[in-house]
Amino acid sequence: AICIRGDRPFTLWDTGGIAVPQSRDELSAQVRSVAEKALRESDVQLFVVDGKEGLSPLDEELARTLRKAQKPVVLVVNKIDNEKHEPLAAEFSSLGFEPTFAISAEHDRGISDLVDAISRLLPTPPETGYQPSTISYQPISIAIVGRPNVGKSSLINSIVRGERAIVSELPGTTRDAIDIHFERDGRKFVFIDTAGIRRRGKQSTSAEVFSVMRAERSIRRADICVLIVDLTMGVTAQDKRIAGLIQKARKPAIIILNKWDLVRPKRKGKQAAKQVVEETRARIFFLEYAPAVNTSAITGENVEKLFGLIATIQRAAQKRIGTGVLNRLLRQAFESNPPPMAKGKRLKLFYAAQTRSGGLARESFRSLEFAESVLAKSPSVEKPLLLPEFVLFVNDPRLMNETYRRYLEARIRKTEPYPGLPIVLTLRQRTGVRHDQRTR
Template identity: 40%
Template sequence: MPKPIVAIIGRPNVGKSTLFNRITGGRVAIVEDTPGVTRDRLYRDAEWCGRQFTLVDTGGIATHQDDPLVARVRSQAEQALKEADVIIFLVDSRTGITADDEEIAALLRRSDRPVILVANKVEDFSDPTVTHEFYRLGLGDPVPISAAHGLNTGDLLDRVVELLPAVPAGEEGDALKVAIVGRPNVGKSSLVNRLLGEERVIVSDLPGTTRDAVDTYIRRGEREYILIDTAGMRRKSRITVPTERYSVLRALRAVERADVVLVILDGTEGVTEQDKKIAGYGHEKGKATIIVVNKWDLVPKDERTMDHYREAVRQELSFMAYAPVLFISALTGQRVDQVLMTIDAVGEAANRRVATGTLNAVVREAVLLTPPPSVKGQEVKIYYATQVKVKPPTFVFFTNRPEGVHFSYQRYLENQLRQAFGFEGTPIRLIFRRGRER
């Protein structure tokens, strides 16, 4: 299960970022007395009484600067309503209720999300009348706080934790987290639907309809998965819709918390620059990756079309030669069964540990077969290796000259390890350290 999300909403200048920093214990950011000062940190993890959650500061959500304030505040609130498990609605006890507050309150009253109404900037907690007028918003008892001084914020957090969804038993454990990423409209939601075997995510022809990452928990026999369905990532220059900034962040976050990344390509198009960038995120983060070429039903083909496409993928994504390539149709269901099987396989490979003895037998033979080239007349010796980590499998090689192991020789060693141990679908890392013969 992902961490629950708690959003702070409210009109500009009520103290959202002050409260955000107070709760997450971040450095108190430079807050100015100017309404609408933009910050770029939207999400931060927080914990209270052992419960973890992700806090969102909606003041940082990008909106059209040209839009009237009311529209901006409303779109931020709507965004928060879509994804938050609990909402903190912040008002300013010094200014009292404004038209913007009324507008947000109306939105909140129509939604079914738990809302905590919080009156900020309270100086005198002994005076019960300071928060009285806020009852009129129809959202229950206002909680008085001072975000700037950290007064009563503990009580507020108690309320937040009470309202968080319960942690379902046994769900924290072994489920493999699978991020489904790709450009808008390549068929991410359609694939998720197929994998679920039922229509649960709304699919539409409009690019970018799937705005938020949706986490779905599925079980197949003994195995459990969490599918993280992300919104399409747009090229930076084309980001015009306010929520796009959100989408890119979410997609990156999805990759970060995933064990396996499915990069979905549109079979009717080649591999684009955007595809490369998306695939690159997973590679850099050391995630096991599967390339899924979708809409294969639409591709006019003969018996060589698949090989051609595969070659193109290999060429464009040459940095991830380890990733298996599948050709599917989310629409007809063709070969979709291979997706879960391949997820299992690459998930296992990413977690594989090789015994030190076996590893060194392979390394010795590889070195014997092709010794490392010497550098400036000096011999380079590889003494032994050991696996220090999984996800991704990471190996430390001890050598007399770590800087002398040429990149092409590192490639050679990587290939030898792959030949011996597989590791299909996962990057592996080789680290060279100075050491002595054992």
């Protein structure tokens, strides 16, 4: 995660809790491997200890390891919630690290002083004479979501080519949503490695319940959601539930069919890959706008295609359908397949137009006009990824049903496919605003 709280922004790398040295299980070994990588690549190390638990043999061993790294070390004694607890920090002075900070992460106590100390210890950036561009491209955030153990962390590690996320055969390894910053061809990405979302009946601990909540929050804050499906298991009810969360949040999406290397030997014929994609899309039909690709996070096969799909979605978000073309295609759609009768009335279209800002902008700003004014006055900020939104002025928005909405969406996609993007249809009553209805 990037910290911008102090004078100088810096990246924090949470290595995960390091277990006792005698532990030889796979997960503990991977935690240690990630921690060792962090020691090699970091400029400053924060050694966090538990003030209430007191000094332990493991703390002393870790202190010896940190000294060998020959990097600046800041000793952080956590859980010092008030002045009465400050004497607890004195026990850790025997470790010999300066500076030492007694903090309470839960109560935000002592954090400002800690951030200032980190800023002072960071190396001075080299004088390159480089002048930054006048355009500040905001990183595009990609939420990696899926059931436990489908390969979310493996995919991210394959992308960044390093063990930033801990990978294990044990389901539920990642409980927190982890932000991993990555740059490729001058473009910045933030990959959000979320906790696996289990079936509600399988959420046996409070930690897993909160993990699901964080994963759902990651979906909401992401620009694009990447749903990973385990091909060895096929599309499960839980996969459909997660796809439903993406659809409900109206998020651009990509479907990654992982572990293709394990499935391919069992599938015969040149069209096997295409058939697998079609079978999956049929099972997750309500996310039909999402492109899908067979991959293997372990071997790296087709992982590079993810960036091509992201770029395709970004380009599609910039495309518009002219008002004249839009009205002609919708009128033809109404004429060739009239809406069904409902309570003796039929939906009637008067006029349609594509908005200049999509559904995401409407949720992010107070109004469409406000959003456009902000973007117009801020050339230094890249415009957000917008959804294709169409406003239909009709006689009564309540006459639109889901089947006809999907029909109209399909007709729009024949003119402009908008791959990876959900289409937003907003219905308004021409003679007033009593019955506004947005779909999708």
